[in-house]
Amino acid sequence: MKTGFRSQFDSAQDYDLFFRVIEQTQRIHHIPRVLYHWRRSESSSAISVRQKPEQLEASRLAIEAHLKRRGESAHVGVDWRTHAFCVRRRLLEAKKISVIVSTCHGLELLERCIESLTNRTSYPNYEIVIVNYDEFHGASAFPSHFPYRTVRFSGEANDSALKNFAVNQTNDPWILFLGEGIEPIERDWLTIMAEHVQRPEVGVVGGRLLNPNATVEQAGMVVGVNKTAQPAFHGFPAEHPGANRQLQVTRNCSGVSSACMLTRRDVFQEAGGFDESLEGALADVDLCLKLRHAGYLIVYTPFAKLCWHRAPSHQIDMKGEAIMRERWAGVLRRDPYYNPNLSRERADFSLGK
Known part of the structure; x- marks a missing residue:
């Protein structure tokens, strides 16, 4: 060097x-203390870049x-709105992706998801796999111009078991978990996510999930905030920069939601899949933390934008919370991607009390 x-x-x-x-x-280690104050003058970039x-x-x-x-072959651009950089890596191979859509809320939501997926996805190589419980009979009936297949899960209602079962019914090298209420906004969303999942050091990739009212539902997850975990920048305007532009830049984080989660099959299997004693967001965070523990990165990219219709309410699962506190006590005390001086009540990167 x-x-x-x-x-x-x-x-x-x-x-x-x-x-x-x-x-x-x-x-390389970070000291979470203010050890240096940057000088500011009229000509300093500390005032404006x-x-x-x-x-x-x-x-x-x-x-x-x-x-x-x-x-790495990539193009580096500047977002002049935020003065942040956008790195677009060359996709070496568009490997086939199993898009697993789990459904339990009815045919209308599912049909909207599949139609928007097929109309707003430029990625060339994927299959749609709809997985549902035995008692739900609508998925095999609705029309679509894009081929899909349906698999039925006969076990007890368990979101994590349902997803693990669906993975075992596929054999493609990459896997995308997609909630039935998700709609892509721009056509290159899956290509952008694939650019990251192809990197050997990356285990999971998530996008920027927005509500229909143009606010943020989730931009990655922060652990140790509001008990176990909380979605970053929840409720912020969709195009708000966030503290230090964290909402609008690609960054590593501790977790992302399986409402839109891309991973590699070998990585998912190495982690043992979703823990079936956990469900919902806790199972998502647990999977991501297992991958972090194994040395993989969890990547959030704001350039894959999707709308999340009917996002689940944030209910407290006391049993699941207890499992997470026992299993991940050290990480919950200190998220490596969230400064300890920041708020422990809200995952908005604001200063704590």
């Missing part, structure tokens, strides 16, 4: 240095150089 700062990255020389450091080691537009270009070039050294 070339040592020190490099003049071709002036105004972003520290950014370039940090990239070269993380390419050499993972022994537009004060030094060359800094954005130097930073973009540092990201490009980092990706090139890692052998």
Whole structure:
């Protein structure tokens, strides 16, 4: 590694240095204390990054150089609205995806989901698998111009068992769990998620889930907030930047929802699937934490936008909460992606009391 700062990255020389450091080691630790106050002047980018537009270009070039050294083919762009960077990786192979849609709320919601999925998905290689309980008989009857197949689960009502069963009825290398109330907003959503799941270090990818009223339902999950976990930026306007633009940038997090969760089959099986003693959001977080413990990253991307009709209410599962506190006590005390100085009541990245 070339040592020190490099003049071709002036105004972003520290950014370039940090990239070269993380390419050499993972022994990097964060001290959650205010140890340095950034000086501010009228010409400082601390006031506005537009004060030094060359800094954005130097930073973009540092990201490009980092990706090139890692052998990753990607395009790095600047979102001028937020002044954040957007990295679009080249999809090496559009592997086949089993899109597993579990249903229990009736035919109308399911039909809307499937029709929007087929009309607003540019990804070329996927199959739709509808899984439902034996007592639900509508899924095999509704018309669709896109082929799909239906599998029936005869066990007791258990959301986690239903999903595990559905996975065992498929054999594609990648798996997408999709809630029946989910509708894609833009056609490239699944391609964007696939760009990340192809990375060996990534275990699970989730998107930005919005409510019909254009507010955020979920942008990843933060653990240890409001007991076990809470969706990040819940209730924020859909295009709000969030604290430090966290709502609008691709980032690692501790969990995402299985309402829209893309993973690789081998990774899912390595984790043992969903824990059938847990359901709903707790089962989702548990799966993600198992993958984090195994060394995989959980990625949230805001560029895969979907609308979530009829999102479930946030009910308290005392038994499930107890299991999570016993199993993940250390992580619940300190989410590695959420500064301990931030709020423990709301997962909105605001300062705590």
